[in-house]
Amino acid sequence: MEPPPKSVLARGLSLLDAFGTADTDLTLARLSARTGLPKPTAHRLVAELVAGGWLERTEGGYRLGMKLFVLGQGVPRQRGLREAALPYLEDLYEATHENVHLTVFDPPDTLFLEKVTGRRSTPIVSRVGGRLPAHCTASGKVFLALGPPSYLRDVVDGGLARLTPRTITMPGLLRQDLDRTLERGYGLNREESEPGVVAVAAPVHDHHRRVIAAVSIAGRAHRLDLARLAPAVKTAALSLSREMAARG
Amino acid sequence: MEPPPKSVLARGLSLLDAFGTADTDLTLARLSARTGLPKPTAHRLVAELVAGGWLERTEGGYRLGMKLFVLGQGVPRQRGLREAALPYLEDLYEATHENVHLTVFDPPDTLFLEKVTGRRSTPIVSRVGGRLPAHCTASGKVFLALGPPSYLRDVVDGGLARLTPRTITMPGLLRQDLDRTLERGYGLNREESEPGVVAVAAPVHDHHRRVIAAVSIAGRAHRLDLARLAPAVKTAALSLSREMAARG
DNA sequence: GCGGGCGTTTCACTGAGCGGAACGGTGCCC
DNA sequence: GGGCACCGTTCCGCTCAGTGAAACGCCCGC
Incomplete structure (x- = not known):
């Protein structure tokens, strides 16, 4: 039970925020509990959200409404990047048939904007719209x-959570790894986010050389030769950088 | 300038709604004009939205925030469908190298949930999160x-808008076309939404045979043999139906 | 039949929200 | 360079939208 905000708008939005990654349907009672809002208040606000199409009623609960999906697809920061990136991501996928990602840094996490995958790819946890701590992903290290x-x-101040036995949780070691990332021009993840899964990532720059995104490939440790893949990933990221620069 | 809602929550959300498909950045003045909210009110509410991460400030304007994208990816009605459908959509893409869509009916429109495309595909207007009137799309006819x-x-009551010279705008003709759609078990679009572009679509059912989505392929008129493709599209849709039923 | 969960309705109080008015900055055009 | 138009921003006294404790009816499992 969070301390509820006092403005109506923030309260209403906290009801949307209450839907975590794992939740599909939430009951009024649970929404009330999660947001800390009294039940009648939650009831009134939820009704308003339903009327606006932001939530949908289901039997025995509420779920996020389609309007949120549609609006989310219009978010400029992801839309421009995704549209420009897709052809390059597909090229990488064709060449490797492994999981290809487009990511951005959403502190303190790596946020997955796009994932090109297929039946032949290693199944991994990453999900479009999902997140992983930056310190244990190849993309995150690039950022x-x-x-x-x-x-x-x-x-570092937020703490380096351990996701696998190989996750780098010591700030000193992380710094060393980042130094090597800087030298090489690409980041690596050796089973640090998920056991048996490795990844390579390269930076995407904007027209003033600030890093705005990353392209990565992830798959089973023994199926991916990271050093051999790195140039391809760097090339794709570079092409994308050029295209983003051209678009302004 | 719309008549502004009087509840704070609805007013705040109308500011998000004010961002149309084509808009990236909107100024405070424009937001105020579009929503019909007095400038000081819009200013206050926008500030709250920015604080919550729903909007982002840019130099000289506001844009939709990443939080909306992330939340939108969690919307259950699209998430379950997209995840289940992707492998089948990719199979169709591999076989045809044309635009493969997953759509739902969001009255009165066909709403695009997923689009698998590539360099070799005919470039068409459809966009993930985008819409087209149902009466002029293959998927829409299925619905x-x-x-x-x-x-x-x-x-029909809402009016059959004409998008191309071939768009069916007479209710009687549309009804005939739908009868044939029902017989065949798949819908067709012959340059009715975009000149030179045709499509085939087949229905996806839930565990009680209600139509919940559609799978379609769209491309240049002379490159696609619709009658020959139809069975493949139907098969993919059927497989997806079975998977959705299995998932509950 | 009883207890505990749910969603829903009521209603008198009150402070959050309101928005007209006024301010300072910026860029365009006589 | 001065006037003008439009921008975002701040102020502040009035008031009605929003509040939430209390109570209700419902459905279930015990």
Whole structure:
């Protein structure tokens, strides 16, 4: 039970926020509990959200409405990147038949904007719209290594969560890994986010060389030769950078 | 300038709704004009939306925030369908290298949930999260032909907009086309939404045979042999139906 | 038949929200 | 360079939208 905000708008939006990644349907009682709003208040606000199409009523609960999906697809920061990136991501997929990602940094996480995958790819946890802590993903290391120092500081201050036995949880070791990332120009993830899964990632720059996204390939440890794949990933990211620059 | 809602929550949300498909950045003044909210009110509400991450400030404007994209990806009605459908859509893409769609009916429109495409595909207007009037899409005809009669009635009552010279705008002709759609078990679009572009669509059912989505292929008129493709599209839709039924 | 969960309705109080008015900055055009 | 138009922003006293404790009817499992 969170301390509820006092403005009506923030309260109403907290009801949308209450839907976590794992939730599909939530009952009024649960929404009330999660947001800390009194039941009658939650009831009134939820009714308004349903009327607007932001939530949908189901038997015995509420779920996020289609309007949110549609609106979300219009978010400029992802839309431009996704549209420009898709052809390049598909090229990488064709060449490897493994999971190809487009990611951005949404501190302190790596946020997955797009995932090109198929039956032959290693099944992994990543999901479009999903997140993983930056310090244990190949993309995240690219952001931390090439971005401003404050990125790394904030991530370290927030604590380096251990997801697998190989996750780097010591700030010193992470810093070393980032130094090598900077030298090489690409980031690696050796079973640090998921056992048996490795990844390579390369940075996408905007027209003033700031890192705005990353392209990565992830798959089973023994199926991917990371050093051999790295140039291809870097090339794809570079082409995308050029295209983003051209688009402004 | 719309008549502004009087509840705070609805007013705040109308600010998000004000971002149309074509807009990326909107100024405060424009937001105020579109929603009909007085400038100071819009200013206050927008500030709250920014604080919550729903909007982002840019130099000289506001844009939709990443939170909306992330939340939108969690919308259950699209998430389950998309995840289950992707492998089948990719199979169709591999076989044809043309635009493969997953759609739902969002009256009075066909709403595109997923689009698998590539460099070799005919470039067409469809976009994930985008819409086209149901009466001029192959998927839409599937929804109108197999769904409850009220679907068709409401669409006809709303008026059959003409998008191309071949768009069916007469209710009687549309009804005939839907009868044939019902017989065949698949819907066709012969340059009715976009000149030179044709499509085939087949229905996806839930565990109680209600139509919940459609799978379609669209491309240049002379490149696609619709009658020959139809069985493949139907098969993919059927497999997806079975999978959706299995998932509950 | 009883208890505990649910969603829903009521209603008198009150402070959150309102928006007209006024302010400072910026860029365009006589 | 001065006037003008439009921008975002701040102020502040009035008031009605929003509040939430209390109570209700319902459905279930015990």
